[in-house]
Amino acid sequence: MISTRVYVEHPDLTLTPTITSLPDVEVDVVSDAGTDPQYDRYVFQFEPVDAETLEATLASDHTVADFSAIVGADDRWSYRIGYAEDTKLITPSVTDAGGLTLSATSFLEGWSLELLLEDHDALYAIDEYATEEGMRLDVLELRQAGEPDTASGVELTDPQREALVGAYVHGYFDEPRGSSLEELADRLGVSRTAVSGRLRRGSARLVEQLLVDDR
Numbered sequence: 001m002i003s004t005r006v007y008v009e010h011p012d013l014t015l016t017p018t019i020t021s022l023p024d025v026e027v028d029v030v031s032d033a034g035t036d037p038q039y040d041r042y043v044f045q046f047e048p049v050d051a052e053t054l055e056a057t058l059a060s061d062h063t064v065a066d067f068s069a070i071v072g073a074d075d076r077w078s079y080r081i082g083y084a085e086d087t088k089l090i091t092p093s094v095t096d097a098g099g100l101t102l103s104a105t106s107f108l109e110g111w112s113l114e115l116l117l118e119d120h121d122a123l124y125a126i127d128e129y130a131t132e133e134g135m136r137l138d139v140l141e142l143r144q145a146g147e148p149d150t151a152s153g154v155e156l157t158d159p160q161r162e163a164l165v166g167a168y169v170h171g172y173f174d175e176p177r178g179s180s181l182e183e184l185a186d187r188l189g190v191s192r193t194a195v196s197g198r199l200r201r202g203s204a205r206l207v208e209q210l211l212v213d214d215r
Contacts, residue, residue, distance in 0.1 A: 002117050003102075005141040006126075009110030010134060012088045015044065015081070017061040018054075019106045024194035025049045026159055027106035030078065041080045048075035048197050063087040075193075090137075093129035097122035105157040112140070112158045155209065160202030163188065163195050 010016065019027060030043035046054055051072055058067045058079070065082040072078070083089070090113070094101050099117040106112075117123055123139070130137035156164070166188050171178020179187070185195045 001144070002119060002123070003141075003143055004115050004117060004123060004139060006113050006115060007107060007110060007136075007138040007140055008090045008113060008130065009108070009136040010088050012063060012086060013110055013135065014063055014083065014087055014089060015061060015106070016063060016110060018057050018064075019111075020109050021057050021060075022046075022049060022053070023189075024191045025054075025106070026157065026194075026198070028157070029101075029104040041082050043070065043078060043080050045076065045078045047077070048193050049077065050075060051077055054079070075197075088133055088135065090126070090130060090135065093126045096129075097125045099126070103155070103157075105159070107158045110136070114155075156202055156205060157198075159190075159194075160198045160205065163198035164202045164206075167199060 015027060019025075025046055025048065028045045030045055051069065054077060055067070055069075058064050058081070063084050063086075065084045067079050067081045070078040070080055090111070091101050091104075094113075094115055094117075097117065099115050099122050102114040102116055104111055104113050115123075115126075117126075123142075127137055127139075163184075167173060167179075167184055170184055170187060172181070172184050181196060182192055185192045188195055
């Protein structure tokens with residue numbers, strides 16, 4: 001078994017117009033809702049964003065047929081979304097190759113996917129499908145299943161990892177601080193709210209997975 005993290009991009013890929021229109025918003029697929037083609041609707045979480053801005057953006061997204069809010073709190077919202085007919089998907093090729101999509105998070109102008117695959121042939125099959133569909137697919141990380149990743153086994157999204165590493169490199173955690181939150185946001189090209197949220201969620205995930213004893 002192999003574990004791989006890939007980046008997929010195409011103008012007609014799921015929610016791409018929303019991702020590019022709201023670059024400060026992190027979009028995640030709610031994993032327990034599934035992404036199997038037999039389902040008509042899919043659940044996504046958006047943060048940080050207000051409902052009015054999000055719904056206006058979804059309404060103009062050509063990959064979205066319909067949407068409805070499920071739950072919202074402060075600046076985090078979960079929506080059930082139906083895909084437009086011509087929306088492109090990469091996950092069916094993962095299923096066809098006998099693999100699993102462990103996570104899917106918005107990244108740059110597309111999606112970062114964490115995949116668990118049987119072997120390299122499965123990855124080649126997914127890459128071939130992406131090429132046929134005109135999708136850009138970049139392999140960001142590849143390792144044998146069970147090997148620790150670059151974050152010592154901690155599951156961080158790409159934006160969270162980028163924010164934490166950027167904060168460390170630019171002295172945000174130093175005393176006195178070598179970089180303010182506003183300066184860090186400028187360096188990363190995102191808003192102050194976005195980088196603050198990514199630092200908070202990423203730090204919480206590090207503490208949860210490295211320091212909290214389940215017992």
